[in-house]
Amino acid sequence: MNGEPLVEFFRYSRSIYGGSDQLIGAAWDLLPVFVGAAIAFILLHAALSALAKRRARRVP
Amino acid sequence: MDEIASDNWQTASERAQRVMRHKPFDRLYHWFMAVCVIVLMATAFLPILGVKFEWLDIHWITGLVLTALILTHIVRALIFQDWRHMWIGFADLRELWRTAANLFGSRKEPPLPGKYDASQKLYHFVVAVVILAVVGSGLLMLLKIDTPLWNRNPYLLSADTWGVIYVIHGMAAMAIVAIFIVHLYFTLTPPGWYMLRAMIRGWISSKEYAQHYDAARWKP
Numbered sequence: 001m002n003g004e005p006l007v008e009f010f011r012y013s014r015s016i017y018g019g020s021d022q023l024i025g026a027a028w029d030l031l032p033v034f035v036g037a038a039i040a041f042i043l044l045h046a047a048l049s050a051l052a053k054r055r056a057r058r059v060p
Numbered sequence: 061m062d063e064i065a066s067d068n069w070q071t072a073s074e075r076a077q078r079v080m081r082h083k084p085f086d087r088l089y090h091w092f093m094a095v096c097v098i099v100l101m102a103t104a105f106l107p108i109l110g111v112k113f114e115w116l117d118i119h120w121i122t123g124l125v126l127t128a129l130i131l132t133h134i135v136r137a138l139i140f141q142d143w144r145h146m147w148i149g150f151a152d153l154r155e156l157w158r159t160a161a162n163l164f165g166s167r168k169e170p171p172l173p174g175k176y177d178a179s180q181k182l183y184h185f186v187v188a189v190v191i192l193a194v195v196g197s198g199l200l201m202l203l204k205i206d207t208p209l210w211n212r213n214p215y216l217l218s219a220d221t222w223g224v225i226y227v228i229h230g231m232a233a234m235a236i237v238a239i240f241i242v243h244l245y246f247t248l249t250p251p252g253w254y255m256l257r258a259m260i261r262g263w264i265s266s267k268e269y270a271q272h273y274d275a276a277r278w279k280p
Contacts (some may be wrong), residue, residue, distance in 0.1 A: 010227060016107075023223030026230030028108050031237065038238035048163040054257045057163050 007033060080279045081175075081258040089133055090259055093167070097236065098127040104233050120205065130195060141201045145175050148185060152178035174277030187239060194232035197225045233245035 010028050012021035082090070115232040135145050154171075156178040161167035176184070204214045204222075214222070246252045254272075258264050264272075269280070 005092075017089075019243075022219055023227065025223070025226035026234065028230070031066040031108070031234050032104065034234040035241065038241035041242055045245075052163050052165065056168065 075244070078263040079266055080262060081255075081264050081270045082262050084262065085136070087259055087262060089129060093126065093133075096122050096129065097240065100126065101233070101237060105237070120198075120202060120207065123202075125166050127195050127199065130191065142248065146181055146184055147279075148149070148178070148181045150179055156182070172272065172274035172277075173276060173279075181238075183243075188234045190232050190239065193228055196238060197229035197232065200225050201229060219230075226248075261279065 008027040010023055011025045013024050014021060015038050100119060103115040103122070107113070107115050137146070143249045153173075155173055158167055158171040159178065161172040167211050173180075200217075201214055202210070204212055206212045217225070247256050254264055269275075
């Protein structure tokens with residue numbers, strides 16, 4: 001809780017000319033976030049599909 | 061997975077009742093694209109995950125092959141195929157709504173789609189945007205490396221612009237990993253097996269056609 005963001009979105013490098021940091025790309029820390037989002041989507045879809053199938057079996 | 065591998069119900073009359081879903085050219089395109097995407101993901105992310113090897117040449121050459129494949133697909137889809145099969149229209153939005161209603165329990169049966177259902181069209185749209193972003197930014201990034209075909213010229217764009225291009229390439233690449241995982245899920249779980257077989261062998265059975273598709277919306 002020191003005020004730093006949970007996940008960095010971008011990578012920066014110090015410009016050789018001094019001054020502000022230079023944007024150099026997306027932060028690779030985001031890769032597990034993308035993978036996690038895909039897994040969350042799959043789990044949600046699987047759960048909803050299973051519920052829909054159970055309901056369909058119950059209704060004559 | 062038996063239904064993918066076997067021809068158990070292969071009587072002559074049943075063979076005659078097969079419905080062509082994907083022509084050989086389209087299947088080849090799909091699998092070549094799959095190989096390219098897997099090679100590109102491996103050469104992009106394995107070095108980041110600590111597996112060190114000479115990845116750059118494999119990456120940019122595979123990227124050029126993917127670019128050629130995509131250009132071929134765009135030309136073929138627009139000129140030689142019916143692009144409306146993939147267009148998201150009002151009927152697809154209604155279908156999405158009814159599919160959601162079925163999933164959440166307020167509708168008994170899921171709706172029957174045309175050749176591609178609304179979620180497949182939506183998936184294709186997302187893939188198209190992400191792939192065009194990664195290919196477009198990747199082609200620009202070729203300006204930063206020497207190859208047998210051209211010399212590098214990194215000063216064509218400002219450092220800030222390069223930063224934005226690298227962000228687009230990285231974000232799109234990570235999105236492709238997520239999209240790939242979701243694609244595997246829909247393909248490798250049982251409801252998707254007949255579509256996997258169709259992407260390997262080209263056809264679905266007439267029974268599957270009647271069961272899964274609205275004949276008014278897709279006439280093979």
